[in-house]
Amino acid sequence: MTALARQSQTASQTVSEAKIEVSGETAAFAADVIAGLSAMPKRLPPKYFYDRAGSELFERITELPEYYPTRCEIGILTERAQDIARLMPVGAALVEFGSGASTKTRIVLHETKSLAAYVPVDISAEFLRQQADALRREFPDLAMLPVAADFSKPFELPASVHELPRAGFFPGSTIGNFEPHEASAFLRHAARVLGRGATFIVGVDLVKDTQVLQHAYNDKQRVTAAFNLNLLARINRELGAKIDVATFEHHAFFNRERSRIEMHLASHKRQRIKICGECIDFRAGETIHTENSYKYTAESFGALARGAGWMPMAVWTDPKKYFSVHVLTLKDEPPAPRPRPDLATVG
Ligand code: AVJ
DSSP states (O other), X not given: OXXXXXXXXXXXXXXXXHHHXXXXXXXXXXXXXXXXXXXXXXXXXXXXXXXXXXXXXXXXXXXXXXXXXXXXXXXXXXXTHHHHHHHSOTTOEEEEESOTTOHHHHHHHHHOTTOOEEEEEESOHHHHHHHHXXXXXXXXXXXXXXXXXXXXXXXXXXGGGTTSOEEEEEOTTGGGGSOHHHHHHHHHHXXXXXXXXXXXXXXXXXXXXXXHHHHHTSOTTOHHHXXXXXXXXXXXXXXXXXXXXXXXXXXXXXXXXXXXXXXXXXXXXXXXXXXXXXXXXXXXXXXXXXXXXXXXXHHHHHHHHHHTTOXXXXXXXXXXXXXXXXXXXXXXXOOOOOOOOOOXXXX
């Protein structure tokens, strides 16, 4: 084979691998959408909010006057940066679960001079690489070891941090997207990843006045509505559906009994939509449940963490007590995965 032929073969292989990758992601999206919309009640996983358009809308949400979590958490981290630095194991690797643009991490990195490495874990490989390059320029003395992975599933830490003590960072109250039992399973998983002696810093949104909560998810400029409706626009863009987005409406309310904000997309009318050849019927007013955002008290989250094998060391809040940052540590062995209730063989 000539060098040129070999070269072109490599090129076409790369292209077809890229295609497989893309169609694999789209196929997974299609399967999750069909499964969710065939379920009763209808639902869609919130992780699909964050395509390019959705990520930009989320950035705008964080700047809204009604959306207090981001401002409150940045305030707490800035105020407590020195305390955080003191609580970190010396020479530790800081592992961030779902790092995004690492905006909040920079506050910690600037203050914690004793860190040896930063391991941002994010599902978006391309964005992760760009962010790591920027961080390398800003923090030339810190080893930047990005890991492209779904942080909620098991993943391997880079070999070069195997011998280092670890600290974890999980800001933004992303933990509120999990059902409480899933949040507990995630905290156990994080304990296994971080290991003995680890410190874990977790941002958690707090239960508060219902009006404040509801306004944060029903902003005047309707950016949150656009963020929610973008899920349908994304289905149209990526799965070639023809959903009339204007026939759906953003609903967000605080479910006090379950202590969570629920977001839904409600169909104004009875209608049938078609996605990848599948027909989905809506009754007038029927909703798609698109997100839960659980709110905890400082005590209820502490109890959840303790139940998952962590020791609560400190909890900080903003002056209005809208948001909390928890510091957890792992004293003993990381917990073994909780045994699943097996179906006993009868007979
Ligand atoms: C990023 C999941 C924490 O629940 O407040 C913001 C997402 N949804 N507005 C949240 C969100 C609607 C956000 N989290």
